[in-house]
Amino acid sequence: MRITIKYEAAWQNSFLDGSNNEPLPKDGRGFVGSMTNLKKLNSEGKYSNFIQREISHDTVMGVLNRLIGDQRKLYQAKNCPNYFFAELENSITFENIHDHSKPINKEIVYIRNITGSTDQNSFTGMIKGNHPVFNSAYSSEFWGVLWLSLDQLFCFFEENSYSVKLEEYILLDPLIILARSNDLKELKPIDSYESIGKTVEYLKGIFPDQNYVESSGKINPIRLYAAALYIQLDRLSKRFDMKDACNRRGSNQYVYGYSKRGFNGPRDFMKNFITGEEKTIWGNPYLLKEKRKGEGEVTSLLTKANGVLEIHLDIAQEKALQLKDMIEAAGVSSFYMGKKGLAYVDGLRI
Structure with missing residues (x-):
């Protein structure tokens, strides 16, 4: 047939x-x-x-x-x-x-x-640059960890009293933090060596449910900077009222746009500082x-x-x-x- x-x-x-x-x-x-x-x-x-x-x-x-x-x-x-x-x-x-x-x-x-999906890289409305997280007494110390070199970052993890100083020419606002976060996200993975090994063990003790080492054995620097923001949030909470420095869901607190092991992208960060809503994706070629x-x-x-x-x-x-x-x-x-x-x-x- x-x-x-x-x-x-x-x-x-x-x-x-x-x-x-x-x-x-x-x-x-x-x-x-x-x-x-x-x-x-x-x-x-x-x-x-x-x-x-x-x-x-x-x-x-x-x-x-x-x-x-x-x-x-x-x-x-x-x-x-x-x-x-x-x-x-x-x-x-x-x-x-x-x-x-x-x-x-x-x-x-x-x-x-x-x-109804939304664009991960876009947002709508005016930018609210006067948000307290950018112009409070703690702001430069809080966001300053994003400008630390890797060697400085390791010292930051080792010393609870490490002083973070942000250069005066860096003006804090949502777009500046977004640009810096994107730059850090693009950094290439690095091989593990003694200083990084100590840092990973330290982070395991603080965030036991998080993994900072890739399957390749390498480490993405953005994961270390994300963890540093959460640690700095905790350290500064002993000196400042940090209620405007993060989102809160029940007893949990989340740094704007960041998880404990990475940057979630422009959409998740900027939606906290705009007058509009997340931008809907209508489709793509x-x-x-x-x-x-x-x-x-x-x-x-x-x-x-x-x-x-x-x-x-x-x-x-x-x-x-x-x-x-x-x-x-x-x-x-x-x-x-x-x-x-x-x-x-x-x-x-x-």
């Missing part, structure tokens, strides 16, 4: 992680098509969230189930005791033939965000820019393909006639091939 499927503009990329051939997670499959996710590298140094999909055996089985009127996920159909193709899958092969008159297209598409050795900067876009899918079923004639009757009874005129695109049955022979 041979079933011929024609398809046009079938998307060859996926914006979701996981697979349709497995149970759906409680919160659904993760969206990986945002600009932030697309730029993430996996442990092998590759952009694993730019997912390319090709027609596979699972695709073919999904199409066949759709043609007989079964609209369940493939894993759900397979788990059913009356799964029609249970003993036929090994007898099914396919051939995917691209239409050369309508070549594979690379297109920019704009993915519309409807979840689906593309990936990467630098490849010998090629330079390469831009990858959404791929759309046109072609013919030939499905061959090496089954008994009686089973083939039964399948033909089921397809005709279901009367499926057109369907998606993958995420989008148009597909339909062009021929059916026994």
